[in-house]
Amino acid sequence: MAFRGRLDTANDFMLHGWAHSDDLPDLPVHIDIVINQKLACKLLADCYRPDLEAAGLGNGRKAFWFNPSEYFTEVENLVEVYFSDTDQLLDNGRKIIAPLSAKGDDSLPSLVSQAKSRWRGDEPDAGLTWGSIMTGDSFFDEVEKHFQFTAYTRILEIGPGYGRLLKTLLDRGHPFASFCGVDLSKARVDKLRRQFDDDRIRFEIGDCSQYKLSQSFDIGLCSATFEHLYPSIEQTLVNLRAQIDLNGMLFVDFIMHDENLSLSRAYFEEESIGGAYIRIYSLQELEPLFNHAGFAIQAAHPVVLGTGLQGETIRRMLICASARLLRRAKAESLMD
Ligand SMILES: C[S@@+](CC[C@H](N)C(=O)[O-])C[C@H]1O[C@@H](n2cnc3c(N)ncnc32)[C@H](O)[C@@H]1O
Known part of the structure; x- marks a missing residue:
């Protein structure tokens, strides 16, 4: 052969x-x-x-x-x-x-850029959440069990899309000092800037694996995005850990293939359906990934985000993690 x-x-x-x-x-x-x-x-x-x-x-x-x-x-x-x-x-x-x-x-920079190419565009809002417009209610139901918002809270959202989570945050009347949404797409950031007119809220164009905020944050939110980070979430977690306050928390949802999160898989979708990179993580791989970056997973909650265009139930696993103290060697390497 x-x-x-x-x-x-x-x-x-x-x-x-x-x-x-x-x-x-x-x-x-x-x-x-x-x-x-x-x-x-x-x-x-x-x-x-x-x-x-x-x-x-x-x-x-x-x-x-x-x-x-x-x-x-x-x-x-x-x-x-x-x-x-x-x-x-x-x-x-x-x-x-x-x-x-x-x-x-x-050695595959072309795949890094291939994995981002779909997200740099300006697809219709519903295309970002399984063909249907959804709210952030089920996500916030779980966040509220672990985190108390105050007038001093500084929020980072990765990949805000059409502002689904932010709208729920505002609808629920949570206090906060600042909100920064970082998204790859200039078109989406422009739209979000027009949509949310509030001095506390800003949007930046950036890649979450590298983006540096002007100040640290207390809570990081991210929905329906981490599975698209090529080749893995490792670099993004390290980047976020370097900018979160010690008592800070990160809430990120992942594809829930099964109740136990036992499947590990990665692939690119065909171009005809968007060409996105999809990575399904098992809980066994998420734990060390969070831990090595300096986060401790506190809880994993199954959540239903809504119903997709084909009538399918969108089930996700919401990981709630807190920033933990880093060992000296790791802390030094983050400061490089
Ligand atoms: C599937 S959409 C989800 C949108 C939103 N989080 C929601 O759940 O309604 C993914 C979003 O993440 C953004 N995104 C993808 N990769 C990113 C990256 N590396 N850095 C920042 N944003 C990214 C996309 O532009 C898009 O807005």
């Missing part, structure tokens, strides 16, 4: 790459993930990636994502990715990963 493939990204939480057979170009290929010389997983590389289709690799369903963290037993872990049942490694397929310290060699 003539195989081709590459391990593009390798870090604590993600092994990502692609595998292809020139002999059977339209069929997906199995790979073997071997960690510290033991077979961790046999995986079908069948996730869609638009750049692979554009490169002529069959139908583009050739990518794989895998979270290796639970297989790490050593300070330095040897990861090898083979075409299944062969001794042929993928290109770049042998890596040493040291948990907590390793940074991925993300």
Whole structure:
């Protein structure tokens, strides 16, 4: 068999790459993930990636994502990715990963920009929430159990979209000192600036993985957005932790595939339905991701955001996390 493939990204939480057979170009290929010389997983590389289709690799369903963290037993872990049942490694397929310290060699800047491209546009409001306009009521029902708003509260919202959460915050009459909404889309930020005329409220164009606020915040809110951050939420969490006050809290909802949040998966949607990057996190991967960034998960609440255009119930898992003290080494690295 003539195989081709590459391990593009390798870090604590993600092994990502692609595998292809020139002999059977339209069929997906199995790979073997071997960690510290033991077979961790046999995986079908069948996730869609638009750049692979554009490169002529069959139908583009050739990518794989895998979270290796639970297989790490050593300070330095040897990861090898083979075409299944062969001794042929993928290109770049042998890596040493040291948990907590390793940074991925993300060699795919085009995918970073592909993952953002849908959100930079100006699609109709309902398109941002499953084809229906929704409120933030179920989200705030849970937030209110953990956080007391005061006249001094400084709020950050990531990806405010059409202002769904902010409208509920105002409708419920919560006090606050300032609200900053950071969104990738200039068109949406322009609309939000026109819609909310209040001295305490402002909107900025920015990417949540890098955006620096002019002041720290006490509560961070984010709905229906973290699953679109490529390749993972890790960088955004670290960026937010560096700007939140110590007693601050973060409320973020995630795709709830099942009640236990047991599924881990990542893929790009087909261009014809928006081309978005979607990552489904398991609770097992969310806990260390929050923890390493300096947050402690306090609770996970299932919430129903509303009903989509096709009549489907939109179930999410709302993670409530508090900023925790960082160990010295981590705190120093955040200040770099
Ligand atoms: C699916 S919509 C959800 C909108 C809103 N949060 C809601 O639930 O009603 C995702 C929103 O996040 C924004 N977004 C996506 N990636 C972002 C990023 N990296 N930084 C800031 N905003 C982002 C999009 O522009 C969009 O407004």
